[in-house]
Amino acid sequence: MKTTGILGCAVVGLGLFLKVAAFAGPLKIVLPPETASFRANPGAELAMAQCLQCHSAEYITSQPPLGRDAWKASLAKMRSKYGAAVSPETEALLLDYLTGTYGPSAGQPPQR
Numbered sequence: 590m591k592t593t594g595i596l597g598c599a600v601v602g603l604g605l606f607l608k609v610a611a612f613a614g615p616l617k618i619v620l621p622p623e624t625a626s627f628r629a630n631p632g633a634e635l636a637m638a639q640c641l642q643c644h645s646a647e648y649i650t651s652q653p654p655l656g657r658d659a660w661k662a663s664l665a666k667m668r669s670k671y672g673a674a675v676s677p678e679t680e681a682l683l684l685d686y687l688t689g690t691y692g693p694s695a696g697q698p699p700q701r
């Protein structure tokens with residue numbers, strides 16, 4: 590009698606497991622479209638290639654106007670803390686772009 594009870598539980602348990610497993614198809618996640626992008630200036634494509642691998646452009650465009658040293662520190666952090674692969678040649682071009690486009694002398698960004 591006792592064995593039948595345990596067996597019954599096992600059968601019900603297996604049945605439940607199979608039901609749940611049948612529902613667990615591939616999970617479809619639809620992300621909202623990316624709307625933020627870099628402002629057009631020489632170097633924007635480089636920034637797209639280098640900086641959008643891990644996060645959106647907003648991480649950059651929403652910063653206060655940063656001077657070259659601050660952008661340099663930011664790139665150093667991306668490299669050392671997060672593993673961004675920015676070569677020294679690329680870094681110089683990126684710094685020109687970031688400072689010229691999102692630096693203190695770049696003017697006000699367009700209203701969003």
Ligand code: HEC
Nearest residue numbers: 639640642643644648649652663667671672673674675683
């Ligand atoms: C290898 C991944 C990776 C790459 C490539 C990368 N970042 Fe980041 N970045 C991160 C992570 C992780 C954060 C922090 C996210 C958080 O804290 O929510 C971050 C955050 C930032 C921030 C926000 C301020 C801060 O320091 O947290 C700025 C600005 C930034 N990144 C700039 C850049 C620029 C410019 C590039 C292109 C040269 C770049 N990132 C490329 C990983 C990366």
